[in-house]
Every structure is written in C-alpha cells, then in structure tokens.
Amino acid sequence: MNRTTPPRPFDVSALFPQLAPLARTATRLHPRPGSPSPQDSSVGGPLLWPADEPWPHCEGPHAWDGVNAVLSPEDVRMWRRNQAESARRRHRDPEGPWATPEELEAEKRIMAGRPWPEGPIAMVPVAQLYARDVPQLRAPGRSGADLLQVLWCPFDHPAHPRTALFWRSAATVTDVLDTYPEPPAIQFPTYLPEPCSLSPEQVTEYPNYLELSKELQEQLSDWSRWQAAGPALDSFYEPAPEELYMDRLSIAPGWKVGGWTRWGLTDPMPRLCPACGTEADPLLTIATTEWNGDGESWQPEEDRLDPTPLLPGTPPANFTMIDVARGYDLQLHVCPASPDHPHIELVQ
Numbered sequence: 001m002n003r004t005t006p007p008r009p010f011d012v013s014a015l016f017p018q019l020a021p022l023a024r025t026a027t028r029l030h031p032r033p034g035s036p037s038p039q040d041s042s043v044g045g046p047l048l049w050p051a052d053e054p055w056p057h058c059e060g061p062h063a064w065d066g067v068n069a070v071l072s073p074e075d076v077r078m079w080r081r082n083q084a085e086s087a088r089r090r091h092r093d094p095e096g097p098w099a100t101p102e103e104l105e106a107e108k109r110i111m112a113g114r115p116w117p118e119g120p121i122a123m124v125p126v127a128q129l130y131a132r133d134v135p136q137l138r139a140p141g142r143s144g145a146d147l148l149q150v151l152w153c154p155f156d157h158p159a160h161p162r163t164a165l166f167w168r169s170a171a172t173v174t175d176v177l178d179t180y181p182e183p184p185a186i187q188f189p190t191y192l193p194e195p196c197s198l199s200p201e202q203v204t205e206y207p208n209y210l211e212l213s214k215e216l217q218e219q220l221s222d223w224s225r226w227q228a229a230g231p232a233l234d235s236f237y238e239p240a241p242e243e244l245y246m247d248r249l250s251i252a253p254g255w256k257v258g259g260w261t262r263w264g265l266t267d268p269m270p271r272l273c274p275a276c277g278t279e280a281d282p283l284l285t286i287a288t289t290e291w292n293g294d295g296e297s298w299q300p301e302e303d304r305l306d307p308t309p310l311l312p313g314t315p316p317a318n319f320t321m322i323d324v325a326r327g328y329d330l331q332l333h334v335c336p337a338s339p340d341h342p343h344i345e346l347v348q
Helices: 017-022 073-092 101-111 214-220 223-232 241-250 293-298 301-305
Strands: 024-028 124-130 147-156 161-168 201-205 256-258 281-286 330-334 344-347
Touching: 017 214, 073 101, 124 281, 147 281, 161 330, 214 241, 223 241, 241 293
Parallel strands: none
Antiparallel strands: 024 201, 024 256, 124 147, 147 161, 256 281, 281 330, 330 344
16 A cells, blocks of 8 residues: 655645755655565564575674663564454453463563674665665665665663665565575564565655744744644644744654654754765664654654554554664765765664
8 A cells, every 4th residue: 555645734844945945755664564575665573685695794893781681582573463362362452361371471482582693783674675665775986776775783882773775776686585584683662663565765854943044934933824724733732833943844753764863862864974074864764663753744644544553562653573772773874975984873
C-alpha cells in the first residue's frame, strides 16, 4: 500500500516568501512490516550483497552495561513473535491468557541472556535504498552508484550504534550472498530492525525555526502575519505561531532521505566534514517513530483509515521496532565533495 502525507493546511512560502528559496525535497520512506527481498528497497531487509565481498564487522570496543540481558537476534525475533501472538489472542478473547506455558518458558530462557560476545561483531542491515525508489539518492563522484546500503553495530558507541555506508552499482552484483553472518548477541532488542517494505513519497520541507534568519524568525512569531491563511489557520497556535511552523509546515517526521536536519536535543550546529571541512548534507534519517503527538498531522492518510493495530512497542508508530537514544532519531550526513570522506552521525 502506498502512503500519502496529507496536504499541508496552506502554502507557508506564500505567506512568507523568504522561505521559498529554502525549500528542499525530502523522501519519506514510510517503512511498514513486510517481506522485502535483496532486490527491494527496505529497512532491516536482506541486502544485495556480493557473495565475494567480506561482510563488515565492528572491531569494538563493546562494553556491557551490566544491567540489560544480552540477547541474540533470534531471541529478539522470538520475543516479538510471541508478543504479537499474545496481542492477537487478547484481541480475540480479552479474558483469555496473556501468555501460553510455551511462551512463558521461552521468555524465561530469553531473559536469562547470552554470554557477552568477544571479538569483532557482525554488523546488522539497517537500510537498503535503490535510486529508482529515491530519485535524489546520488553518491557524489560515483555516477554509477545507484544503491545505498546502511549497516550498524548493534552496540552503543558510546551512546548509539556505529553506522557504515556502502555505495554500489546494483548491476555489478551478479552473485548475491545468500546467508550473511549475524552477531551472536546485541546490546538492546531495539537495535534489531524489523524487516520493512517501503513506500517512498516526496514532500517539501523548510528549515528548522532556529536555522532561519532573525528577521524570518520574527515574522513567523507575529500572529498577524499568518492571518492571510484564512480559515485554514488553527487558532490554537496564536500564543506561539512559530510552533505551527515547526509542528506542521517545516520538517516531516519519520524515516526519510534528504530534506532538512531535525533539531531538538541541541540548537543547530555546523555539520562539517571531518576530512575537508565542507558543510555536510543530510542523507538518511533513522527514526524511532513515524509520527508523535506533535506530528500527527504528518500521519499518512492510509494509516488513519487502516484499522490494523500498530506493532506492539513504545512509543506508537514504531513500525521498525528501532529505538534510538530513547525515542530520538539518528541522522546521517555525508560530504557533498566525496563519498569516501567519513560521514557524520547526529542524534536529535
């Protein structure tokens, strides 16, 4: 099913013309649980990985927090299957058992944990994106690259997983790796993405309020300047109209490619390439949720009509089952000068 972002209540650049040249195209990925193949764009799905190319491993260090149970990827998958079956069972019979004896035994074994792994850790597929699905996906200096693959180490380094990016030409991969290695354990269940198919959709974004000029900030904070929007204007925002801009008119929530950087934990700061000092561009946003209380206006129309309950988990709209830094996003930025320069990881 395609996913369609509801139209914005009005064209904010018509009210504030200085925003027009700042517009950028972002591609919302709309991941939803599915069964993608290596030939598909996906989150957490199998990669089109050459059989003769070594699978990436992380050398560490990998430090246990001494609190959370150490689980294997299969432990996490079994736990999720049992949770989903329990939810379906309670939906059919609210008075029925929350768990079967078999599920309770499996949970007991899972919660006992695994030994802390030693040595290099096999990285986990996070996203695979074909340029045919995301038109603005291009690797600077590599005209033939039409496929981006993102993997991460499922351990904190120090506060979130360490990512690795691989650009390649899909046509050159003729012998695909059938089975890739998995880590013997992962630090948190939320570092194992649920396999999801994508429904890419292009939307227009504008910068975070704090990245705008002082003049434009003052205009956006003046309620009288918004009156031209007419009946579409939500008077709820009259005390702080800049929040209308931030919530509904500027930056889309959820997984996306390109667009503008999200800020929240900190004020905007320069994202400079560590190799050459060039300002880095937003590449991929790995999001914990597809929307939240402030961003429900961005909830796709199809999801509003779909009676299927969301996957279990907190917070809601957490279709990929990923949780970055307790509910934030991991944003990857790349140097526009060279794909060989190190990328930047930003949690916001």
